[in-house]
Amino acid sequence: MAKHSSEPPHSKWVCTANHGFAPYAQEELRREFGSVKSTMLIPGEVFVATLQVTAEDVLHQIEAKPPIFMRHMFLADWEWSTEEHGGGGNEGWEEALSKMLLADFRLPGARVAIQTRKSEDSLWSGTAAEMKDKLQEGISKLEGTEFVVRDAEWIISVFAGKGSVFAGVARPQDNLSDWNGGAIRFQKEEGQISRAKFKLLEAEANFGIPFASFHEALDIGAAPGGWTSFLLERGLKVTAIDTAKLHPSLLSSPKLTFLQRNADSVKFKENQFDLLVCDMSWSPKLTARLVSQLLYALVPGGTAIVTVKLLTKKPMALIHEVIDIFEDARMQVQRAKQLFHNRDEITLYMIKY
Ligand SMILES: C[S@@+](CC[C@H](N)C(=O)[O-])C[C@H]1O[C@@H](n2cnc3c(N)ncnc32)[C@H](O)[C@@H]1O
Structure with missing residues (x-):
């Protein structure tokens, strides 16, 4: 019964x-x-x-x-x-x-x-x-x-x-x-550059972020270019940084600026971007510090999406340390979530105040 x-x-x-x-x-x-x-x-x-x-x-x-x-x-x-x-x-x-x-x-x-x-x-x-x-x-x-x-x-x-x-x-x-x-599923498209794109699609669906409403985005750690391709498709102007090469199919886009450089050696105009995304494969705390140093280029009220790699047995403590670094840099965390398409990482959705 x-x-x-x-x-x-x-x-x-x-x-x-x-x-x-x-x-x-x-x-x-x-x-x-x-x-x-x-x-x-x-x-x-x-x-x-x-x-x-x-x-x-x-x-x-x-x-x-x-x-x-x-x-x-x-x-x-x-x-x-x-x-x-x-x-x-x-x-x-x-x-x-x-x-x-x-x-x-x-x-x-x-x-x-x-x-x-x-x-x-x-x-x-x-x-x-x-x-x-x-x-x-x-x-x-x-x-x-x-x-x-x-x-x-x-x-x-x-x-x-x-x-x-x-x-x-x-x-x-x-x-x-x-x-x-x-388990949110997306159709793999023909010519899709990387599965990483699913992370932004999921962030869009899950956090309700209207990506098409932004104008200019900075993509840090952009190669091979899944996120950059997603942002270009949403109509944004994109500056992509990576030490590695972007997929050749993106390079002809008139809305793309590609800087093949280390992200610690780039300079932008103050408040140049209204969206900053970072999917860099690096130490989470060093990534948070590097991104924080570039936040002068994000307009107040601007949005940031950053993945945090959990290369540790104590992810909760690490996440809090990373959040502290961002909060000290005037970022307000809207959501911290392990998306279905995140492997050993979580995604932070933040707004600058
Ligand atoms: C997981 S991949 C990014 C995938 C990308 N989001 C996509 O959709 O295709 C991480 C990238 O971070 C880049 N990266 C790591 N450290 C970097 C640094 N200090 N400066 C620039 N790029 C860096 C790596 O070269 C690598 O291409």
Whole structure:
């Protein structure tokens, strides 16, 4: 039988971070909510956490202080476990879940996305896509419900682990991302210069940055040119700096100035740029200092996007040190977030005051 397990003051969440970063997402929960009881569902990546706080309070606090490493979380207010169903059998959870969903008064007539995931050792032996089809079939009787992939009003999230299945229905904004597990995907374009471009596309979507509204950008550590190509496509004038060469396809752009130099040896006009981006592969603290020295060229109110490489076992401490350097240089951090397309790094979104 299905069970509702989120009686206040507890709430249970299926939480996802980039691979290897789940311990930091757990640490963020501990710092914010105190005691956390958690179990890994996919090692290093997905875990289920019980917090001694109501779901409403968790959502409120997360909105006020968005986490860095938590990529996605959904309230698991429905749970099924083999242990509670006689130990052995895996049968019956789909029917039980469908029954619960058919009784959910929020779903009839709404645009609904079903997002399913599973672990490798999952009790569901088919694919996640087959799980989704099976569930959709089970709730096809919902009157007037339109099943969609994007722009849903409600998202049904399901995670099938080894001995248990977790599910919940939520507004997209309450899951931190409206993508399944926060894994936002972009189509690779023909002739795309680097995958790094996905980071700016994701920053645009996630932080709501209107890149096309800027006029002139400085791109530090620009080669081979994924970010520069993105900014040129958005119509900006771009000054790109790198000791390495830019991709030849960019060099004919009339809006591009390329300086093949070390970024510590360049000079600009004061307030020349309204956007500064930096994706330099270098020590994060030295990068922060180097960027700070170039901030005279960013107009007050200008935006900066900087990736911070986490070449350390203590990323939280490092991130705070880097943020301190930027704050001393009159930058206000709007968001610090490990994007899905960030590997061993996070992205800082800042505004100069
Ligand atoms: C990860 S790549 C940047 C990728 C780029 N954002 C893209 O979209 O293609 C990092 C770049 O930083 C450059 N870099 C590292 N230190 C630098 C420095 N002191 N001055 C200029 N460029 C530097 C490297 O040469 C390298 O091309």
